Amino acid sequence: MDLVNQFIENYRKKYTFYENAGRLAAKQLETALQSAGIRAIVTSRAKNPGRLKYKTFHRNAERETPYKNMREIYDDMFDLAGVRVSLYFPGDRDKADALISDLFTVMEKKQFPEQSKTPTYNKRFSGYWANHYRVHISEENISPSQKKYVQARIEIQVASVLMHAWSEVEHDLIYKPLQGALSDEELSILDELNGLVLTGEIALERLQSAGNERIKNKETTFTSQYDLASYLYNYLSNHFKEEDIELRMGNIELLFKLLSRLKFFKVKDIEPILKSVKFEKDRRNISQQIIDQIITGNEKRYHVYQELRSSDDVSDPETRQAVNYFFGQWVPLENLLNRATGRNTPKSYSAFNINTLKRMDILDKDLSNKIGALRRTRNVLIHDIEKPDVEELMRQGDEIHEVYEKLNHKLNGE
Incomplete structure (x- = not known):
């Protein structure tokens, strides 16, 4: 107990460090998602000391051998700095995955649901759908004054806006109960809400598909980098096999600005350009290869x-x-x-x-x-x-x- 209390006091002194590390990673990720034309809300936080204390006591009690020193506790606490990516469209998880792999040094990745876990309640629905990453900030993407944040382990959670909202409710009620364990009726209601969230995700995927169909029209005007990104993803997916081209989209926002300055506003304006590009697997991403063709x-x-x-x-x-x-x-x-x-x-x-x-x-x-x-x-x-x-x-x-x-x-x- 004394060791855990020492750890918490030490963490309080380092709280600003983890808060800044999470904020830096979130800013990098938010900029990259926006540039790539992926709609998302990105937030960050450092672990609340009170919640961390509860978690540390709980994990220590479950261990076969209690923590021996503070280093063991820090090694076990992987989410002291956290970033949450709430995607507008669940179908963008793979795109976000590729972007995170490019931007950070990924130490570990987990996909949920984990089928190996047996639920405590006979659930009808599949639960939490998300990707979790344990990463380090890449030194090449920061200034010399920010080098100290490279050592911070950061957890990135990627899920839809709806799934994040449901998981927050479930997590606080089930894993941090303030008034005892939940009844079967309460668990059943949470399960029912999960079903509604999964239904909502299906609706979001259909909404995204409907938008993609609209953008196929040659007279459609690109109003943002998000429209342009959707069109490019679909065009490349339909015209190239996955093994023939790597969909590293790059800075779609910059490409959109260039097209706008040149008054290439419509699908019919950019389609001839795309047909002329011999997309290659080299150091250039997709937007760079298109820009090369334009200029x-x-x-x-x-x-x-x-x-x-x-x-x-x-x-x-x-x-x-x-x-x-x-x-x-x-x-x-x-x-x-x-x-x-x-x-x-x-x-x-x-x-x-x-x-x-x-x-x-x-x-x-x-x-x-x-x-x-x-x-x-x-x-x-x-x-x-x-x-x-x-x-x-x-x-x-x-x-x-x-x-x-x-x-x-x-x-x-x-």
Whole structure:
């Protein structure tokens, strides 16, 4: 008992740490869900000391060997910092799962219901449907001043809004009874409410499906990144096998802003673009590959895209100058390569394909290798994949100019 009391007093001193860790994880997750076009309410909390004390005493009593030291208790308490994701649509659990796996270091994942557990009451309905994750914040996603929060274990609970509401009621009544154990009648009513919640989830899934059907209409206008995300998920699911493409959607909010600035408001505006994209399994996510198709070889669109991203630009003036020099040389070369690729199909305009240009004898092995390396640098820069090296950028900018002159001479001489 003294050890548990010491643990609680120690935890009270660290309470702000866990509260801030949960808040940081929640903010990262909320931003990522919004950017990916997934509707959800995200909240966080640090474990209430009073509830933690009750839980610790209870778990200690159930153990074969009581806690020996404070480290054992901390290791056993995995939810000192918690994040709750309440999804509008239960069908988005898989999308949220992929996003969490990308954003955090996942130590453990649990799916509910757990069929191995035998209920104390003869329930008619299946109970709690959710995914639980025990994670660490990834060091690459935080600032140096936030590094201390990497050590915090955080529990993320993902379920529908309805399921979270029901589970909160059930958990407080069954596992934290203030006036004794519940009667069979009370358990029966909770079971009945669970049935209503599961029915509500079915209705939410139907509502989501109805919205997806509406968005298929070519004249439908995208009013938000959520409409756009729904359309893209459906389009990709219908046109590609799961093993052929990884549905890492990326920043759909940024893609939506770009489409809006270019006045691509309707399904019919974006469909031809999607048909031109050769979706590939590489370091770029879906939204990045679509953006690449939209801006390729078009200096004005490059500028619009860079302007939309400028609020996130924290690079120094020398780096910005090098990046601008690189793109000043790259865009004309990209435009030239796009036009060369489309020679045999004048009505088609899409991003160049190096293998196609090699088959057309426009590129030899040396040129194709150089352009491939330069395009990888372009992708790194445009999508913030890595921090650029200023000297290398300037050197590659000069190389792009040489490649352009050589290729332009060759094409005009034919």
